[in-house]
Amino acid sequence: MNPRDLPRTAPTIRDVAREAGVSIGTVSKALNKTGAIAPETRARVIEVAERLQFRPNTLAKSLHSGLSGSIGLISNDSFGRFTMPIMEGLERVLAPQGIGVFMCNATDDPAREAAHVEQLMAKQIDGIVVTARRSDRRPSVHLEGLGIPVIYVFSHSDDPGALTLLPDDKGGAELAVSHLLQIGRRRIAHVTGPEHFEAVHLRRKGYLDALSTVDASPLPTLNGKWTEAWGRDAVAQLYGPGKTNPDALFCGNDLIARGAADALRELGRLVPDDVAIVGFDNWAVMAEACRPALTSIDMNLAGLGAEAGRCMAAMIGGQPEHGQRLLPCTLITRASTLGY
Amino acid sequence: MNPRDLPRTAPTIRDVAREAGVSIGTVSKALNKTGAIAPETRARVIEVAERLQFRPNTLAKSLHSGLSGSIGLISNDSFGRFTMPIMEGLERVLAPQGIGVFMCNATDDPAREAAHVEQLMAKQIDGIVVTARRSDRRPSVHLEGLGIPVIYVFSHSDDPGALTLLPDDKGGAELAVSHLLQIGRRRIAHVTGPEHFEAVHLRRKGYLDALSTVDASPLPTLNGKWTEAWGRDAVAQLYGPGKTNPDALFCGNDLIARGAADALRELGRLVPDDVAIVGFDNWAVMAEACRPALTSIDMNLAGLGAEAGRCMAAMIGGQPEHGQRLLPCTLITRASTLGY
DNA sequence: TTGAAAGCGCTAACAT
DNA sequence: ATGTTAGCGCTTTCAA
Numbered sequence: 001m002n003p004r005d006l007p008r009t010a011p012t013i014r015d016v017a018r019e020a021g022v023s024i025g026t027v028s029k030a031l032n033k034t035g036a037i038a039p040e041t042r043a044r045v046i047e048v049a050e051r052l053q054f055r056p057n058t059l060a061k062s063l064h065s066g067l068s069g070s071i072g073l074i075s076n077d078s079f080g081r082f083t084m085p086i087m088e089g090l091e092r093v094l095a096p097q098g099i100g101v102f103m104c105n106a107t108d109d110p111a112r113e114a115a116h117v118e119q120l121m122a123k124q125i126d127g128i129v130v131t132a133r134r135s136d137r138r139p140s141v142h143l144e145g146l147g148i149p150v151i152y153v154f155s156h157s158d159d160p161g162a163l164t165l166l167p168d169d170k171g172g173a174e175l176a177v178s179h180l181l182q183i184g185r186r187r188i189a190h191v192t193g194p195e196h197f198e199a200v201h202l203r204r205k206g207y208l209d210a211l212s213t214v215d216a217s218p219l220p221t222l223n224g225k226w227t228e229a230w231g232r233d234a235v236a237q238l239y240g241p242g243k244t245n246p247d248a249l250f251c252g253n254d255l256i257a258r259g260a261a262d263a264l265r266e267l268g269r270l271v272p273d274d275v276a277i278v279g280f281d282n283w284a285v286m287a288e289a290c291r292p293a294l295t296s297i298d299m300n301l302a303g304l305g306a307e308a309g310r311c312m313a314a315m316i317g318g319q320p321e322h323g324q325r326l327l328p329c330t331l332i333t334r335a336s337t338l339g340y
Numbered sequence: 341m342n343p344r345d346l347p348r349t350a351p352t353i354r355d356v357a358r359e360a361g362v363s364i365g366t367v368s369k370a371l372n373k374t375g376a377i378a379p380e381t382r383a384r385v386i387e388v389a390e391r392l393q394f395r396p397n398t399l400a401k402s403l404h405s406g407l408s409g410s411i412g413l414i415s416n417d418s419f420g421r422f423t424m425p426i427m428e429g430l431e432r433v434l435a436p437q438g439i440g441v442f443m444c445n446a447t448d449d450p451a452r453e454a455a456h457v458e459q460l461m462a463k464q465i466d467g468i469v470v471t472a473r474r475s476d477r478r479p480s481v482h483l484e485g486l487g488i489p490v491i492y493v494f495s496h497s498d499d500p501g502a503l504t505l506l507p508d509d510k511g512g513a514e515l516a517v518s519h520l521l522q523i524g525r526r527r528i529a530h531v532t533g534p535e536h537f538e539a540v541h542l543r544r545k546g547y548l549d550a551l552s553t554v555d556a557s558p559l560p561t562l563n564g565k566w567t568e569a570w571g572r573d574a575v576a577q578l579y580g581p582g583k584t585n586p587d588a589l590f591c592g593n594d595l596i597a598r599g600a601a602d603a604l605r606e607l608g609r610l611v612p613d614d615v616a617i618v619g620f621d622n623w624a625v626m627a628e629a630c631r632p633a634l635t636s637i638d639m640n641l642a643g644l645g646a647e648a649g650r651c652m653a654a655m656i657g658g659q660p661e662h663g664q665r666l667l668p669c670t671l672i673t674r675a676s677t678l679g680y
Numbered sequence: 681t682t683g684a685a686a687g688c689g690c691t692a693a694c695a696t
Numbered sequence: 697a698t699g700t701t702a703g704c705g706c707t708t709t710c711a712a
Contacts, residue, residue, distance in 0.1 A: 010461075010487070012689055023699045028691060035692085038697060058462045059399050059408060060689035063704040068399060070442070070463070079427050084419045091445050095456065100442045100463055102410070105431050116435065121350075122398045123410070123440055147350070228629045255629070262602075289568045289595070352705055363683045368707060375708085378681060400705035403688045683712075688705105695700070 011052040020048040031056065058098075062124060070100035071312060072120035076108045076155070077132040081283065082301060086131050086153055089305025090312075097313055099126070113141045121146065126316045129308055131155055149315035153308045154301065156198065163315070164324040165308055167299035169199045172329030173206025176250050176278040176297050179331055181214055185248035185276055189219040191234040191260060192252025193226045200252060203280065207250055219244055226252070231259025239267055247275060254279035254286040254296055261290050261336065277336040292335035299329050351392040360388040371396065398438075402464060410440035411652060412460035416448045416495070417472040421623065422641060426471050426493055429645025430652075437653055439466070453481045461486065466656045469648055471495055489655035493648045494641065496538065503655070504664040505648055507639035509539045512669030513546025516590050516618040516637050518553075519671055525588035525616055526556040531574040531600060532592025533566045540592060543620065547590055559584055566592070571599025579607055587615060594619035594626040594636055601630050601676065617676040632675035639669050 017024040022045065029035040030045035048054075062068045073090065075083040091101055102120060106113035120128065127149040130140075143150045143159060150162040157164055180188050190207045193200050204221055211218050222237065224230035231251065238244045251257035257279030261271055269275050271292055279287060282298035304327055315321055357364040362385065369375040370385035388394075402408045413430065415423040431441055442460060446453035460468065467489040470480075483490045483499060490502040497504055520528050530547045533540050544561055551558050562577065564570035571591065578584045591597035597619030601611050609615055611632055619627060622638035644667055655661055 014689080024690080025692085025700075026698055029698085032691085036697060041697075055458070055462050057403075057464060057689050059402050059464050060704085061691075062399050063397075063403060063689080063706090064691050066704080073443070079419070079424045084424060087419050087443060088445055091443055095444065095459070098459060100459065102440045103413070103427060103431055103443045104435065105428055118395070119435070119438060119440065122395045124397060124399050255625075259629075285595075289599075354705080364706080365684075365708080366682060369682090372707085376681060381681080397705050400688085401707075403690090403705080404707050406688085681712105684710085686707105686709085688707090690704090691702105693700105693702085696698080 010057075011054045013054070013056070016045065016049050016052060016054050019052060020045045066124075067126050067316070068124040069098055070102060070123065070125050071127040071129060071316075072102045072104055072116070072123075072125045073129045073131065074104045074106050074113060074116055075131050076106050076113075078105055078107050079103070080132065082154060083132050085301035086305035086308070089302035089307075090129060090153075090309045091305075092302075093306045093309030094313065099313065099316075101129075110141055117141055117143065117146070127151070127312050129153055129312065130157070149312060149321075151308050151312055151315075153304055154299075161322055163311055163321045165304050165311070166324065166326055167301070167304060168326040168328050169202035169299075170206040170209070171326070172280065172297040172299065173203040173250070174210040175206075175329060175331045176280070177207050177210035178213075179295070179333070179337060180248040180250065180276055180278060181210065181216065183272075183276060183337060186214075186216040187219065187244070187246045188216065188248040188250055189238055189244060189246040190221045190250050190252075191231065191238075191256055192221060192223060193256070195223050203252060219246055224256075226255055228255050228259030228262070231256035231261075232263040233259075235260045235263035235267065239264070239269065249275060249277045251277065251279050254281045254283045254290070254294060257294055257296070257336075258286055258290045261292070261294065265291065272335070272337050278331075279336075282330075282332050287332070287334060290334075290336065295334045295337040296332050297329050298332050300327060303327060351394045353394070353396070356385065356389050356392055356394050359392060360385045406464075407466050407656070408464040409438055410442060410463065410465050411467040411469060411656075412442045412444055412456070412463075412465045413469045413471065414444045414446050414453060414456055415471050416446050416453075418445055418447050419443070420472065422494060423472050425641035426645035426648070429642035429647075430469060430493075430649045431645075432642075433646045433649030434653065439653065439656075441469075450481055457481060457483065457486070467491070467652050469493055469652065470497070489652060489661075491648050491652055491655075493644055494639075501662055503651055503661045505644050505651070506664065506666055507641070507644060508666040508668050509542035509639075510546040510549070511666070512620065512637040512639065513543040513590070514550040515546075515669060515671045516620070517547050517550035519635070519673070519677060520588040520590065520616055520618060521550065521554055521556065523612075523616060523677060526554075527559065527584070527586045528556065528588040528590055529559040529578055529584060529586040530561045530590050530592070531571065531578075531596055532561060532563055533596070535563050543592060559586055564596075566595055568595050568599030568602070571596035571601075572603040573599075575600045575603035575607070579604070579609065589615060589617045591617065591619050594621045594623045594630070594634060597634055597636070597676075598626055598630045601632070601634065605631065612675070612677050618671075619676075622670075622672050627672070627674060630676065635674045635677040636672050637669050638672050640667060643667060 017027045030042040104116040129151045131153045152164045222234045279294045279296040282296040287294040287296045357367045370382040444456040469491045471493045492504045619634045619636040622636040627634040627636045
């Protein structure tokens with residue numbers, strides 16, 4: 001009974017069988033509640049298994065079932081700001097189902113991605129989630145024909161067999177602009193990121209669509225970098241005698257919005273009284289540090305990740321899924337559109 | 341030869357053996373360069389293996405070797421800003437060695453952590469890395485006696501058998517303050533975070549030690565939140581007629597530093613001419629968005645992660661390691677201490 | 681140099 | 697109701 005007498009190696013099903021005085025087949029049945037077994041036998045087996053701290057070796061199970069109970073997550077932004085919440089949601093859904101997630105960082109390097117896929121396949125993973133390859137459709141590693149489900153999250157793909165999960169950028173923009181319209185703004189400018197981003201087009205479309213529902217005409221869209229500095233520059237372009245002087249700004253992300261808010265304050269324009277601002281991403285640390293705190297559109301990335309987890313589980317279970325699915329964004333209201 | 345004639349299931353070692361006209365044992369030897377084998381036989385086997393795109397099933401190998409070739413990474417900050425770079429470094433080192441990393445988010449919930457450990461052990465992982473449990477030594481799940489190596493990164497532990505990897509907070513603070521001294525500042529204030537953080541004490545110690553090397557006396561340390569708002573408040577407390585009016589600020593993190601920079605600008609004080617500022621964390625997006633761009637201390641978290649990867653590989657290989665190891669921080673100079 | 685055979689830990693079909 | 701057996705894909709003696 002001395003702990004030191006216990007073997008250093010983890011107990012196997014044989015140890016349980018011997019200790020319980022039954023065969024290993026019986027132990028298997030008892031522990032998996034499968035097949036017919038005498039209640040008292042099962043109880044005894046379970047008791048022994050617990051006493052021995054027996055942990056079934058899932059690798060051995062996998063060898064039999066053909067399912068490893070793990071998937072790969074390939075990120076292309078070095079586990080950056082966008083991947084994080086996706087990962088969090090994915091893991092939150094999958095962990096309770098006993099599905100492990102292997103993390104791989106490909107940083108948009110096809111060779112690295114290929115090596116990762118090779119290794120993942122050798123580990124017999126049951127599926128792959130690819131994330132954050134968003135700006136352009138660069139040549140990517142072929143993930144079709146791998147024989148396992150593939151899901152792209154927050155990332156485009158030309159694989160017709162794969163499932164693609166994206167935030168509804170256009171809908172999010174509509175949410176933002178509708179909110180500005182609803183608080184009485186009509187001269188709404190759009191300050192956003194570089195044109196080669198798909199999201200930039202979609203959000204602009206939402207901006208235009210929302211305006212078209214009322215008697216407000218769009219102002220020119222200003223494209224620049226995704227930075228605070230650009231937000232400040234844009235304000236310099238928009239405000240002053242003889243300039244556009246919008247009463248609201250819909251910004252392509254929170255950094256731009258924050259830069260704009262700073263520049264407006266330095267110009268003596270009050271936010272939200274003179275100019276209301278809505279950002280995009282709802283990057284908490286930015287939105288809350290903004291003066292005033294920033295109303296923003298949340299892409300619900302954790303929700304996207306969670307949905308990816310649910311879909312992956314279903315697909316592994318044999319339910320085929322494919323095509324593109326958009327998940328709604330949410331408006332998070334803060335001081336930059338309130339309280340005047 | 342039609343691809344559609346190929347079986348849907350992945351080829352096994354048997355398929356290779358049959359196709360090459362040898363036994364599976366021979367295939368194993370040929371592919372693993374182990375044992376004696378005729379060069380021509382090996383060549384043929386390799387050719388067949390490649391043609392069939394044979395991928396050895398690592399699960400089956402593991403069953404034999406007792407090593408799964410994967411480890412678990414348990415994060416407690418929901419894959420937050422600090423975990424990300426650690427993860428990145430860890431994966432960068434481990435992936436080329438064929439070691440996979442399972443991501444687990446425990447968010448400081450012992451029950452969740454325990455469940456994760458249970459699952460990881462069932463998956464036969466070869467080691468565990470725990471990260472980002474930094475502020476206080478809360479009761480944690482027992483990871484000792486699991487029979488596998490455990491490494492704490494950016495996180496304290498009372499497990500004497502485990503290895504702990506930490507950034508050298510004190511050294512980093514010395515770096516920061518020495519830099520300020522070197523550019524001629526003598527009245528250096530320290531504005532930092534809540535006192536219950538270990539890092540706050542260590543950095544303060546570094547601040548004091550660096551000052552003690554020259555004829556500069558410390559100013560009172562100001563403790564507050566890790567926020568920009570606190571940075572602004574602190575400046576309000578420090579500057580004005582009859583107040584301390586330091587000629588430099590060493591801030592506990594980049595958010596505080598940025599808030600301070602904003603407040604100083606609004607007071608009409610020039611950074612760095614009137615007041616030089618050094619932050620901590622080198623959070624790129626913050627440091628670069630700061631006006632002027634912020635000199636900061638980089639904890640080299642990716643390097644910490646990489647070191648964890650190297651140590652883990654060594655420990656799995658049988659090399660015992662334990663105790664606490666500090667890795668140096670780096671000074672990243674930007675405009676907030678230059679150019680006057 | 682190669683093949684046959686015995687496992688690694690577990691499940692599942694088949695006997696008893 | 698329980699035990700026996702035949703694998704899952706691979707490695708590794710041990711014979712041939």
